[in-house]
Each structure stands twice: as C-alpha cells, then as structure tokens.
Amino acid sequence: MRLEGKTAIVTGGASGFGAGIVRKFIAEGARVMIADINGDAASALATEIGERAVAQTVDVADGLSVDAMATTALDRLGQVDILVNNAGVTHLPTPMEDVSEDDFDRVYRVNMKSIYLTARALVPHMKSRGQGAVLNVASTAGLSPRPKLNWYNASKGWVITASRTMAVELAPEGIRVNALAPVAGETPLLKSFLGEDTPEMRARFLSTIPLGRFSQPEDMGNAACYLCSDEASMITGVVMEVDGGRCI
Numbered sequence: 001m002r003l004e005g006k007t008a009i010v011t012g013g014a015s016g017f018g019a020g021i022v023r024k025f026i027a028e029g030a031r032v033m034i035a036d037i038n039g040d041a042a043s044a045l046a047t048e049i050g051e052r053a054v055a056q057t058v059d060v061a062d063g064l065s066v067d068a069m070a071t072t073a074l075d076r077l078g079q080v081d082i083l084v085n086n087a088g089v090t091h092l093p094t095p096m097e098d099v100s101e102d103d104f105d106r107v108y109r110v111n112m113k114s115i116y117l118t119a120r121a122l123v124p125h126m127k128s129r130g131q132g133a134v135l136n137v138a139s140t141a142g143l144s145p146r147p148k149l150n151w152y153n154a155s156k157g158w159v160i161t162a163s164r165t166m167a168v169e170l171a172p173e174g175i176r177v178n179a180l181a182p183v184a185g186e187t188p189l190l191k192s193f194l195g196e197d198t199p200e201m202r203a204r205f206l207s208t209i210p211l212g213r214f215s216q217p218e219d220m221g222n223a224a225c226y227l228c229s230d231e232a233s234m235i236t237g238v239v240m241e242v243d244g245g246r247c248i
Contacts, residue, residue: 004029012087020217167237211244
C-alpha cells in the first residue's frame with residue numbers, strides 16, 4: 001500500500017498505459033481521478049474499480065476543461081498529491097513535410113500544451129501544501145527518434161526537457177517532477193506507431209527491443225507507482241526508460 005492516503009489525477013486514464021497506472025495506484029491504496037476525453041470509458045473503468053475512483057471527462061488541450069478537472073478533483077478528492085500527465089497522441093508515420101498542419105497542431109496541443117495547462121491549474125495547489133509529485137509520460141521517441149514520426153518525436157523530446165526544467169524550478173517548493181519513457185506498447189496507439197499492425201511489422205519492431213516484448217500497461221503502472229511514492233523522495237528530474245533496453 002505504497003500510495004495509501006494519496007490522491008492522484010491520471011490523464012488519458014481510461015485505456016492503455018493510463019489505465020495500467022490507474023489500476024496500480026488503486027491497488028497501492030490511492031484514490032484516483034480517471035480523466036479522459038472519452039468520458040464513457042472513464043466512467044466504465046471507475047465503476048469497475050469502485051468508490052476510490054472518480055471519472056472526469058476532460059480535453060487536456062483546452063484550458064477551461066483542464067481548470068474544471070482541477071476544480072472537480074479538489075472538490076471530490078480534497079487535495080491532489082500526484083498528477084500524471086499521460087494523455088498523448090501521434091500522427092501516422094509520414095515524411096515530415098507531409099504531416100498536415102491539423103495533425104501537427106493536435107500533437108502539439110495534446111502532448112505539450114496539456115502539460116502547461118495542468119501545471120497552471122494544479123501547481124499552485126501543490127505549492128500551497130509544500131508537496132506533490134508530477135509524472136509526465138514521454139517516450140523513447142524523445143530519446144532515440146524514429147524516422148517518419150518527426151513531430152511526435154519532437155513533442156516527446158519537449159516533454160523530457162519540460163520535466164527536467166519543472167523539476168529544477170519546483171524542487172524548492174517540495175514538488176518532485178519525473179518522466180517515463182516507454183517503448184511502444186499494447187495500447188490503442190500501437191497501430192498508429194507501426195503504420196499498420198501486422199505480424200510482420202510487430203516482429204520487425206520487436207527485433208529492436210532487447211527484452212523482446214512491448215511495454216505493457218502493468219510495466220508503466222509499476223514504474224509510475226515507484227516514482228510517485230515516498231520511496232522516491234530523493235528522485236526528481238529523472239527520465240526512466242521503460243523500454244526493455246530499446247534505447248541502449
């Protein structure tokens with residue numbers, strides 16, 4: 001029960017890595033707001049989990065929606081100890097000059113601007129309490145970029161730099177900020193990363209991962225739980241690779 005008595009918000013928490021993080025946090029004793037643009041999926045997961053889960057529909061790229069999420073979290077949970085910025089999107093594998101402006105803007109708003117918006121909404125609360133843990137989900141793509149995912153790669157590189165700068169600025173306030181860098185996983189985004197989800201494409205990608213498998217939601221949940229727990233009280237500004245050795 002490493003998170004007993006803690007409260008958390010997990011964006012993009014209704015599926016994929018986010019759901020893995022939510023389930024682990026609940027298992028370790030936390031109360032969790034499952035914040036997702038898919039409100040029905042968030043509600044279904046919250047109902048499955050029980051009273052320690054709260055569902056919230058949110059568009060993390062919209063300031064008013066994020067502010068409403070923060071207000072509801074404080075009303076329902078009392079305080080926010082942990083913020084996990086997990087929501088993310090990608091564009092399909094495409095030569096950089098052929099990515100549409102709409103796709104670029106969507107990646108920018110969901111992967112990057114959302115972290116600014118959640119910080120604006122919740123960092124003052126954490127400062128007032130002199131404590132807090134923020135976890136941003138980056139990607140191995142931000143450390144070892146892949147061709148034809150250029151703007152997605154760049155957005156995750158931004159997440160890594162943002163996490164480190166947040167860590168330096170917020171450390172005197174008692175707030176820790178870290179990041180996770182997963183390799184592609186068994187999530188709804190897998191097909192988008194591969195271009196097409198076929199046995200041949202999977203085998204080709206898996207050949208680049210020394211441990212020979214994709215990241216699983218459970219892997220992300222375990223890593224997130226550690227970084228957001230008091231066991232990691234001396235750890236801030238770290239980008240933990242949850243990638244089976246992909247970046248070696």
